[in-house]
Amino acid sequence: MTGTHSLSALLAPRNVVIVGASERSAWSAGSFSNFARLGFEGQVYLVNRKGGTVHGQPAHRSCAEIGEQVDLALLLVAAEAVPNALRDIAAAGIRFAVVLAAGFDEIGANGRAMQQQITELALELGVTCVGPNCLGFINLVDKVPAWSGRMAELTTGAMAVVSQSGATAHTIAAFAAQQNIGVSHVVSTGNESMVDTTTMATILIEDERVRSVAMFIESIRDARTFRSLARRAAELGKPIVALKIGSSELAAEIAQSHTGALVGDDRLVDAALRQFGVIRVRSLEQLVMTAGLLSRTGPLATGDLGVVSMSGGACDLVADRADASGVRLPILADATRARLAELLPEFCTLRNPLDSTGAASAKPELFRDSIFAIADDPSVAIVAAIHVHPTEERGEAIKARLRIDAPALAGSATPVILLDQTIATIDPGTVRNLEELGIPLAMTGLDHVVEAAGHAIWWSRWLRKDHLPTASAPDLSYLAGAGGVWSEAESLALLVEHGVPVVPYAHVRDEEAAVEAAGRLGSPLVVKLVSPDIVHKSDVGGVLLGVDSPEAVRRAYRQVQAAVLAVPGAQSEGALISSMRSGGVEMIVGVVRDQQWGLTLAVGLGGVLVHVIDDSVLRTLPVSETDVRQMLSELRGKALLDGVRGSKPVDLDALVAAILNVASLAERLGDSLESIEINPFRVEGSTVEALDASIVWAPRGSDEAHP
Amino acid sequence: MTGTHSLSALLAPRNVVIVGASERSAWSAGSFSNFARLGFEGQVYLVNRKGGTVHGQPAHRSCAEIGEQVDLALLLVAAEAVPNALRDIAAAGIRFAVVLAAGFDEIGANGRAMQQQITELALELGVTCVGPNCLGFINLVDKVPAWSGRMAELTTGAMAVVSQSGATAHTIAAFAAQQNIGVSHVVSTGNESMVDTTTMATILIEDERVRSVAMFIESIRDARTFRSLARRAAELGKPIVALKIGSSELAAEIAQSHTGALVGDDRLVDAALRQFGVIRVRSLEQLVMTAGLLSRTGPLATGDLGVVSMSGGACDLVADRADASGVRLPILADATRARLAELLPEFCTLRNPLDSTGAASAKPELFRDSIFAIADDPSVAIVAAIHVHPTEERGEAIKARLRIDAPALAGSATPVILLDQTIATIDPGTVRNLEELGIPLAMTGLDHVVEAAGHAIWWSRWLRKDHLPTASAPDLSYLAGAGGVWSEAESLALLVEHGVPVVPYAHVRDEEAAVEAAGRLGSPLVVKLVSPDIVHKSDVGGVLLGVDSPEAVRRAYRQVQAAVLAVPGAQSEGALISSMRSGGVEMIVGVVRDQQWGLTLAVGLGGVLVHVIDDSVLRTLPVSETDVRQMLSELRGKALLDGVRGSKPVDLDALVAAILNVASLAERLGDSLESIEINPFRVEGSTVEALDASIVWAPRGSDEAHP
Structure with missing residues (x-):
């Protein structure tokens, strides 16, 4: 695979050729019309093997015939014509191709063989292909629609969209446009014979015009490169928002059948994404709302969500939704309350969410000044101001109100969202009015926006924290036997030697x-x-x-x-x-090798609870002390650690230290290790002891196979 | 309070007077214009104490001056003018009034006194008031907009909307219009001095043009009447869909501060609504989608959700969302699979959700016939066919495709939803195209529709089941002492006498x-x-x-x-x-009196689990055998009942019978009972035994206070 450096040229060709251009093809007509619609500034050449005039412009018989240096070929030919087309574009010195044709991997064994064949040919010819079975990409910031078929009206902005499925990429971008959220690129990778979504996101994240990446992910093919992508995104302070499907067994099965890739244990996916600072969302709407919000605000300052409304009902709804989504609505500072007390009638309750009541409905200044007060509160990082949008239908009265409120809605250090309560398309008339009023951030759907704000707050906090795992210690992989299982005696001896407490x-x-x-x-x-x-x-x-x-x-x-x-x-x-021991809390601590994510730490409660509730928490290695503390706090039975029925609480520091030693040992064993299991890991007060342990070594030669 | 029979006239006045009509009031202008916009067929009189011409029509100085029988007065006057206005309308023989004025209960003690005063006056005068502090109602089916202020463009249909808050009622109806969901009535009740949301819903449910009721509920003031409403709705086979806020402590607190009513234990609200067959939703969007869907389909036949799509990504998303929302995607029957195998290319996987792939994209007939096949599957009650909507922007190509698919989308015994993947406003152009194509049921937002379909399926199943509790047994309330606590010996003796097994x-x-x-x-x-x-x-x-x-x-x-x-x-x-006993599973079974819902059965796991996870399930009395079985299945630690670590499984029949005896005893003790607690209730194999029990009697005179 080509490096990301040279690949970045792929997404910004200066000129393009459509191979397989034809008057009779809707794909061709759609693709061609996109260039004019988006205002592409380069030349669009057409190739049709019969020549003639296509879409009102003369067509060449081959790419070689063009006689100019062309940067990208959009291949609209059928599967069986792809090899010849590749030879033609290579002969013309074209290095990049987008391949629309279906009929490869996705149709079974025959297709797989054909895909293998064109991939080998492309490598041989030095052509990098996107696809096959993909719709290509739209680079909105450079006005390049290398897209098969007619695209919808999109809005240009700072959110990049990446998806294996072209239809889904397009759905995401179209929904963003309906929500007046601007997109920088829409990229589909199809069967990913040479370039996958991780690679595309890795290119995009480096573009300074891209401020967030929205990814629709069916499977993460290579956990190692995905992790690098996440690390780089964190360095750049740009969020990756991922709709990773496969949380249900059925979806995992479906995805496997149409992408051919392993979906993996969803709990581990969840843990890994959280560890890497990737925001995981559950719907297309959430994907757009969250990545769209962050593309406009960038990382938020310290604090949580503040809400101002004129409706008690809306405040109720916000409170319930925030609670359900784990979004904090901070208690207002005394100074903020004092400021609000001066503004609002006596019967208003001065809390967050703030109901500025009908009083503010009668007098828009009260709403404006309430927003200012909440936005200035030191524990508020972002404000949602609930108010209808200035649609054409709602008329001048609403615009007049919002003209008064606009200075507060323009935001300051604290971004303010003008939030219409139910989700709706933000139509062009409304967009015009918002621009005229100088309101930069208008969104719809209370539930969706509370969740998106919650994601943005979580990610901003993660970014501020020291989330990098501790540096790796010396390699111990020389310890490994050629596969096999160590006895309890050998296993315990190794644990003792590396500082893990043992009975x-x-x-x-x-x-x-x-x-x-x-x-x-x-x-x-x-x-x-x-x-x-x-x-x-x-x-x-x-x-x-x-x-x-x-x-x-x-x-x-x-x-x-x-x-x-x-x-x-x-x-x-x-x-x-x-x-011999009795009493205390029995835990299970283990490290196992996951096919996709590599070594993974599992911490759980043992004893009877294992049978009653499956109570374990996962993290990929390496882990930090913060990670391990967080893991313990996520155990459903964590009350046991605090001491119940008169037993004394567990010394969490000692427990965390012991678990970190297990993790660190496993990490140093590296590729040699298949699993360590300590069960039970008994904890009583500040006594932490492995009572039994077993270590399984990875079979030799597996180093290559695992990420 | 007036009976619902006479109240039904309130919502369908033949003529109306606006009291406080004034050229200078936006409320007045808005209200008046609504009548013409909606096409009200009766007379609209105006009263302004100075007379003259208002809104281009002569105004009367008082209602008495009108000299005709008027059915309803819309009172736009300020709070202090309400008493005189009430006297005037009573003098004119008007029996119903909608009172807009704020400044009552919601502003504290002074307002409460004023509200008390106007309520007493209204009762004395024989006038039934809606409000005060309400926006009134819009009866779309009879074209009566008794609404304060200008209303949005709404769509007429079969879903009634009821909310205490007028702003929220209007938001709900406006969102429904955006989703092309028709509304029969929009009713707000404000401070509910005389008429509350339960009463309004009780009137509406009897109207044959109303096929579902969407309620936004901040507090259920009277559990007894609410239960009657639910029972009547079940008899009529019409769903009540409730967005009941207060699932978070904060929302409960907010609601209490602005409605003055107790919100109650949310877990119990949840259990009670489920028992009564009321669909509880969590967002305004869900409220509209669910009540809107059922207003068009009515109760569904046996079965679950079938899905047809042309996108693998959409199938993944459906599977994840269905799993998360507990919606079953049934396995297709062999006959269905055989039928699909004849239609679709070999590489298609024949499952539900069905991905008919690009093959159907190329040939719309495949999509149509796939829908027919899935709709005919015996385990499918409703179908979602995922396809973009025919918006004007998408042009003729999509319309041409959908013209081919329309026969399947028109539905048959099995309703079929044309589902656009992301949520968006269904604009008038799209509505026209849908009508032209003969597609009756088009909705947007995969997540929202999967959830709405899940609610519809749940409710239809509930309606078919025998959900009525067993008939009440003879009254035992004579047993009650004048309050006080019974000793363990007395309590156990009573349990034994009434068939509850005791050690x-x-x-x-x-x-x-x-x-x-x-x-x-x-x-x-x-x-x-x-x-x-x-x-x-x-x-x-x-x-x-x-x-x-x-x-x-x-x-x-x-x-x-x-x-x-x-x-x-x-x-x-x-x-x-x-x-003396040891071993087995320790449970807790109790009945406690809840302030709002009356006697409530709680079943939980005891022992150490109580401290680790709060594992108990609630139901209001009476309960059926099905209810109790369901309760046990909802225990998080239910694995304990199945037998863990080699212990034998619990005899569920014996346990259910014993719990039913406790419930039945409590029910017969009725108002005398404050609580019964059996702890532990030990279960081992088929041995079920109360080991300890205590009974607390309700204080005398409390009979009136509790529902």
């Missing part, structure tokens, strides 16, 4: 050593068989509990050694003797 | 009886003090566990009797001896 134990090879160790450990004790060949030791009588005298230790040692005989060919490596 | 126990008054009972009960035993004066018996040593010999029983009896001395003046009534 006092001894690995002994004979009765005498067992008695000696027991003397050191005190009683009661647990005696377990050590054998690399037996996984479920308790099933064969290999585990004995409550052993509490030297004689009992000898008996137990002999008994677990006898257990090895139950499994033909199994070898004993002695026994593990450890202090 | 084997005996209430004994001396040592001999204790020993004798112990012999019968076996060991180990629990011995507890019985005293009406001591609540926390274990705190004073009044509870002894694991008592296991006759001598130990004697000792235990003496010990718990000695414990009574710890509380000065406390009386002993002997001891309770019961079998």
Whole structure:
């Protein structure tokens, strides 16, 4: 694949050729008309193998015939004609092509073979293709519509749209236009034979005219490049907003069938996106509202959402929606309340959301000054001012009101959204009125905007925080065997060596050593068989509990050694003797390798709760201390850690430190590691102890396969 | 309050007088112009105390001066002029008034006094007032806009809108018009001095032109009448869709401050609405989409949602949203799949949601026939066909496609929604095209429509089920004391008498009886003090566990009797001896009186889970067997009932029967009861036993206060 540097030229060709231009094709007519509609400043050449006049302009018989340097070819030919077209454009020195034709990967084995063939050919010819089976891209900021078929009326702005599906990319951009949200680029990648959505977003994020990226994602093909994209976006202070489908099993199945890519465990996708500072949304509307808002505000300052309305009902709705979406409506500062008290009638309640009541309806100045007061509150980062929009239908009366309110709606350090309560198309007449009134930020739909503001606040906070994981420690991958499973004794030894607290134990090879160790450990004790060949030791009588005298230790040692005989060919490596524990909170801490995301930390509550509620939280490695604290706070049964029924609360610092040590060990083991599982990881007050552990090594040669 | 029968005349006056009509008032001009705009067929009189010409028509100096029988007065006068206006209209024989004036309840104590005064006056004069502080109503089906101020362009149809807040009612109706959803009535009730939203809905539901009611509810003032409304709506097969705010504490607080009514425990509101078959939604958009959809389809037949699309991305989105909203996408029948296999290319996956792919995009007949096939599937009750709408901007090509698809979109026994993927205003041009094409049901916004369809399916299923609670059994309220708390012994005895299973126990008054009972009960035993004066018996040593010999029983009896001395003046009534239990699942079953909803059944998991996750489910009484089964299935820790860690599953039939007996007992105790709490209610296999119980009686004279 070509580097992103040279790819950036792909999206800004100075001239274009439409290959397969034809009077009879609606695709061709639509594509051609887009150039004039968008005001493309370069030359648009047409190629039709019969020549003649097409769309009122002479057509060339081949690209080679043009005789000028052309930057991009829009290939509208059918699948079977693609190879020849590629040869033709390569001969003409054209380096980039957008391939519309369907009939490849998406139709099964035959199509897959054909796609493989054209991809190899393109590589050989030095042509980079977008697609096949894609609609291409529209670069609105440079006025280049390399788009197959007629595009809708779009609005130019700072939000880039990237989607595998061209139809969906177009739907997103068209909806943005209906909401008066400007778009910089609309990019579809289709079957992604050479260029995928992550690559496209990586190009776009570097363009200074792009202030946010809205991605519709069916599958993340390469977690490593996606993570790089997210890291770069964070450096640039630009948000990536992702509608990643596949939260349901059915959607995952559908996506797999039409993209051929693995969708992965959605809980992990969720955790990973959050870790990387990618805003995940659940609908096309949310995608546009959130990326659109941030494309206009940029990162928000410290604080949360302030709301001003003239309707009690709207305030009720805001409060419910904010609560449901986890958006904070901060309590107003005393100074703000004092300022509002001077403005508003005595019967108004001075809270956020602020109901400035019918008083402000009668006197627009009150509404304006209420907005100013809320916007100046130190804990408010963004304001929603609920008021109908100045549509043509609503007439001059509304415009006259808004003319008075406009100075407050123009925003200052704190952005102010003029929010019409229900979602509706913002029509051209309204846009004109808003411009005339000098109101920069007008949105519709209370629910949608509260959620979008919540996303913007979350992301801005994430951006301010130190969210980078701690630096990696030295590589320990030399420890790895050639695959295989380590015994509990080996696993615990490795944990101890790397600072993970483990219950006092001894690995002994004979009765005498067992008695000696027991003397050191005190009683009661647990005696377990050590054998690399037996996984479920308790099933064969290999585990004995409550052993509490030297004689009992000898008996137990002999008994677990006898257990090895139950499994033909199994070898004993002695026994593990450890202090027996009861009480406290049983947790599970593990690191497993995910096919898509690599090493992943899981922290959960163990014991009976595992059976009642699946209570575990995931993060991809590396993790920071903040991440681990956040994980613990997300456990549904976290009350157990605070102490219930008179038990003392868990020492969270000790627990976090222990989990971080597990994570750090796993990270240093790197590609050699398949999984570490510590279960139970017992916590009582400030005692944190691994009671049992197992380590599984990755099979050799898997390093390449995993991201 | 006047009965609903006579009130129905209120909403359909033959002629109207605007009192306080004035050239200088925007309210007056707006109100007056509405009559001509809506095409009101009756006479509109104007009253201005100075007479003269107003709005181009002679004004009367008083209502009495009109000299004709007028049905309704729209009072636009200020608060202080309301009493005289009421006297005038009463003198003219006008029975109904809509009162716009603000400055009453909503502004505090002074306003409350004034409201009280005008309400008493109105009652005395025999005038029924809507409001004060309301915008009135618009009866679109009879063309009567008794509305203060200018109304938006609305669309006439079969959905009635009822809201306390006039602004919100208007916002709802205007949004409906934008979505091409017709409205029959828009009713606001303001401060509800005489007529509240429940009463209005009760009138509207009887109108045969009304097919659904959309209610915006800040507080349910009278649970009893609300329940009657819901019951009547169910009888008529018409849905009530409610946006009831107050799911957050903040919203509850706001609503209380501006309506003065208690909002109540939201979990209980949720449970009660579900029990009554009222569809609860969370946004204005959902309110309109759901009530609008059902106003056009009526109750759906058996089955769930079928989806047809030409976009894989849309199918992904539908699957995720359906999963998140609990909407089933049924698996297609073999016959349906066979039919689709004949239509569609081999590479299409024949599932629901159906992606008929680019093949259908190229050939609209495939899309049409796919819709027919899905609509005919026996498990599909309603179909969403995802396709762009025929807007003017999209031009003739889309219309030509839809002309081919129209026969399938016209629906049959199974309604079919033409669904545009993102939410947008359905403009007049699109409405004309839809009418021309004969497409009756076109909606926008995939998320919103999947949710609305889910609500419609849920409600239709609820309507078909036998959802009426079992008939009430004989009244037991004679049992009630004058308030007070019953001891465990009394409480358990009452439970036993009414068929609630209780652990084997005996209430004994001396040592001999204790020993004798112990012999019968076996060991180990629990011995507890019985005293009406001591609540926390274990705190004073009044509870002894694991008592296991006759001598130990004697000792235990003496010990718990000695414990009574710890509380000065406390009386002993002997001891309770019961079998000691361990293991099994501990539940809590209780009935408590809620201020708003009356007796309410709570079922929860006890033990440590209570501290970890608040796991309880509520229903108002009476409940059916189905309700109780549903309650158990809603417990988050329901896995415990299925048996975990090798314990045997709970006998659900026995548990449900026992809970129903508790509910039935509580219901028969009726107004006398304050609460019954059984904790723990132990369940192990088919053994269900109350281990402890307490009954609290309602204070005398409370019968009136509670619904």
